[in-house]
Amino acid sequence: MKVILLILLCFVGITAIVCGSVMMMNPDGRLLQLSRDLLKPTPFKGFFIPGLALLLVGTTNAIAAALVVSKRIKWYRWSLAAGAITAGWIIAQMILIQTVNGMQVLYLSAGLFILLLSWQLKGKWVV
Numbered sequence: 227m228k229v230i231l232l233i234l235l236c237f238v239g240i241t242a243i244v245c246g247s248v249m250m251m252n253p254d255g256r257l258l259q260l261s262r263d264l265l266k267p268t269p270f271k272g273f274f275i276p277g278l279a280l281l282l283v284g285t286t287n288a289i290a291a292a293l294v295v296s297k298r299i300k301w302y303r304w305s306l307a308a309g310a311i312t313a314g315w316i317i318a319q320m321i322l323i324q325t326v327n328g329m330q331v332l333y334l335s336a337g338l339f340i341l342l343l344s345w346q347l348k349g350k351w352v353v
Contacts, residue, residue, distance in 0.1 A: 228294065231305065231343040234336050235291035238312055242284025249277025268322045276319075283315045287340075305344035312337030 248257055253272035255262060260273060270276060290308040293301035316334040320326050 227343055227347055231340065231347065232291055232294050234340050234343070235287045235294065235305065235308060238308070238333065238336050238340070239284050239287035239291055242280050242312075243288060244284075246277045246279070246281030246284055249273040249280060253277065264323050264325075267324050279315060283311055286311050290340075302344050302348040306341060306348075309337050309340030309342075309344055312340060 245258065249255070249260075250273075252258070253274040255264075255273045258273075262272070265271070265273070265276075268276075286304070287308040290301070290304035293304050313334055314337075316330050316337060320330055320334075
């Protein structure tokens, strides 16, 4: 189970760091083929702030992955936080842009699985 958790943390961490960085460097969204129409129902004029938030999501997941690999005593706290932040980010995104797509479902599922696996590995319940 720890291997699956590590794969999910790395997947979310790497993709979120890369995409968040690209969004910040190119806030008009063209590089990622993002339409500014997505931002109409939001308070944002460009993708810089959402990119910064996505970068923070990715960084949290990357730190959690590094702590899982290093077997630090409190690794599960970072892992639980990474799952909660990932799921929270996606839910907030769906509410703000008022749409749901496959990518959001994928990342929401990843965040929830990270939470569940972390909780299981922490020893709170057994499946």
